Amino acid sequence: MPVDEEARLTRSCHIMYMWYLLALHGLKYSDWRRRDLPLPDDIPLLVKQQLLGAFTVKADAARSRRAMPPRLKDKLLCYILVMGLIIEKFKLNLNDIQMDLKIAQKKLLTLTRAIGCDVQSRKPDRSMGEIQKIAVLPIPFKLPDPSKAKGRKGGR
Structure with a gap:
């Protein structure tokens, strides 16, 4: 981690965002069938809404279920790769x-x-x-x- 406090904060935010992306990527089919997705508890609501809006689509509006089609899964993988590149210089x-x-x-x-x-x-x-x-x-x-x-x- 960097010595400078501001650089350390920025890097830790990047790592946390990467962790949230990996958690979304790691969801199984049975997790998508639930009403509430089992994402980390400490994820901020704004970040959760942004992730779900960017990488999922509503599969069933009446039951508030979501799905991740292959094109959005590839988009999520690209985001993970870019965050990895940023973190690893x-x-x-x-x-x-x-x-x-x-x-x-x-x-x-x-x-x-x-x-x-x-x-x-x-x-x-x-x-x-x-x-x-x-x-x-x-x-x-x-x-x-x-x-x-x-x-x-x-x-x-």
């Missing part, structure tokens, strides 16, 4: 976060590249360990060229 070990999130490496690499990170492979110090994937956000940040992303226009 824009270098994130993807092997660690993959175990925490319990998602496939291919999907994690796709989302990492979608937010603009370069992925580097690094051999561990020990010869028996697996290759580590490190996501690095390059500076200056380069946005993708929209003319190349259009794809093939078929004249069929």
Whole structure:
């Protein structure tokens, strides 16, 4: 943690927000069936409303049930990756976060590249360990060229 009090407060707020995001991501199907989602008790009401508004949709308005479609789950994963990058000073070990999130490496690499990170492979110090994937956000940040992303226009 930083020595400066203001920087320490900012970093601890980032860590708490990341914890709330991870708690929302970790909800199981049976949790979504409940009327009240089992989120942490100490989460502020304003933050809870923001998270539910950004990452869930009302599945049944009469029973106040919520659901998280795949596109919003991917959005939540991107937020988690960005918060991890901010906390770790824009270098994130993807092997660690993959175990925490319990998602496939291919999907994690796709989302990492979608937010603009370069992925580097690094051999561990020990010869028996697996290759580590490190996501690095390059500076200056380069946005993708929209003319190349259009794809093939078929004249069929």
